[in-house]
Amino acid sequence: MAVLKNFRLETEPVLRIILEFDQKPSLKSFTLKNPYRVVLDIAKVRGVSKKEVPVKKYKIKEVRLAQYKPEVLRLVIEGEEELMYGVRVNGEQVILEVWAKLLDGEKIVLDPGHGGKDPGAIGAGGIAEKEVTLKLVLAGKDLVEKLGGKVVLTRDKDIFVPLPQRVKIANSSEARAFISVHLNAATDSTARGIETYFKAGREDSESLAAKLQKQLINEFGFKDRGLKTATFYLIKNVRLPAVLAEIGFITNPEEIKIVNSSDGLSRFARALAKALLKS
Incomplete structure (x- = not known):
C-alpha cells in the first residue's frame, strides 16, 4: 500500500497538482460531464482524509481528494466548462495539469x-x-x-x-x-x-x-x-x-x-x- 506524503496545487493559469507518495503509484484517468470533471484514480492507497479546495479561477471550480474505495484514492477537478488535462508519473510523484480553453479564438x-x-x-x-x-x-x-x-x-x-x-x-x-x-x-x-x-x-x-x-x-x-x-x-x-x-x-x-x-x-x-x- 502506498502512502500519500504530500499534496499541493498551483493555478497560474494551468492548474498543476502534485501528489507525492512513498512508492511509485498505479493510476488511471478519465473525464466526466454534467458537471465537467477530470478524474484521477490512484490504486492501492488508503487512509487519506477528505480534502476540498475551492479554486474558482481560470474556469476551475474545485479540487476534491478522498478515498473513493478502501484502496482507491480519487482526485476530482470540477470545471465550469470542458477541461483538458495531462498527467505524468515521475518516480514516486504524480503531476496532473488541468486547464480550460481560456484563450479559445484569440x-x-x-x-x-x-x-x-x-x-x-x-x-x-x-x-x-x-x-x-x-x-x-x-x-x-x-x-x-x-x-x-x-x-x-x-x-x-x-x-x-x-x-x-x-x-x-x-x-x-x-x-x-x-x-x-x-x-x-x-x-x-x-x-x-x-x-x-x-x-x-x-x-x-x-x-x-x-x-x-x-x-x-x-x-x-x-x-x-x-x-x-x-x-x-x-x-x-x-x-x-x-x-x-x-x-x-x-x-x-x-x-x-x-x-x-x-x-x-x-x-x-x-x-x-x-x-x-x-x-
Missing part, C-alpha cells in the same frame, strides 16, 4: 527581436539577445496554444527578418495583438528591471502594455521600470494594438540567468497568457 502575433545576422545586444557570458527572445517567444506560443489561442510568429528560427516584413506579417494576420519581445542592455551591469513600450495616443496599445507589464512584474519580481512611449518602427507601423517589452537586462548577470532559465521561460509564458485573458 489570435496574436509574437515577434522575437533580432535574429540571423542581427544578434541584438550581447550579454553576460556572451549570450546574444536574439537567442533569448526566440526561446521566450516559443515558450509563450506553447502556452497560448495550449489554452486554445493561435499564434503567428515573425520568425521561428535564427534568421534575419527585416522590420518592414515583420510589420507586413502583423498587419496581414487579422490578429488581436502584436507583442515584440526584447531584452534591455546597458554599460552598467547593475541596471535592471522590465519596461514596456507603446505608441503615444494609442489607447488600445497602452491598455495591452499595462496588462503585460503588470503580469511580467508579478511573475519575475524585477524592478518595475514602467510604461514608456516610443516611435520604434514596429509599434509605429503595426496597425494592431502593439507593444514592445524589454524583459530585464541581458547585461545584468542575475537577471539574464533567471530570464534564460527554464523557470524564466515559464514565467514569461504565464505572464503573456494572463495578460491576454479578458477581464
